[in-house]
Amino acid sequence: MVIEMSYERRFGVPKSDVERVMTHYGVSYGEAERGLAEGRYVLPTRGTRLQETDNAVLIIGLITLGAGALLSIWALLSRS
Numbered sequence: 001m002v003i004e005m006s007y008e009r010r011f012g013v014p015k016s017d018v019e020r021v022m023t024h025y026g027v028s029y030g031e032a033e034r035g036l037a038e039g040r041y042v043l044p045t046r047g048t049r050l051q052e053t054d055n056a057v058l059i060i061g062l063i064t065l066g067a068g069a070l071l072s073i074w075a076l077l078s079r080s
Contacts, residue, residue, distance in 0.1 A: 014046065017036055017043065018032045018033055018036060019032075020043050021035060021036055021041045021043065024041075024043060024044070025041060
């Protein structure tokens with residue numbers, strides 16, 4: 001029996017491979033079990049989505065920092 005949790009990271013408890021297949025491929029529990037046993041489903045490395053999210057946050061932070069620096073330079077130059 002699978003209990004769905006409303007929290008994205010499930011309080012630090014990782015999803016089972018069957019749950020990961022269900023989420024990734026949009027299949028039922030039984031289909032996910034059979035597909036894993038038969039080798040029909042390939043899963044990405046654990047933590048891939050978290051890594052992608054961390055990278056996106058870093059990029060947005062760098063863009064924001066760069067925009068702030070450009071505005072500061074523009075403000076300094078416009079005073080002259």
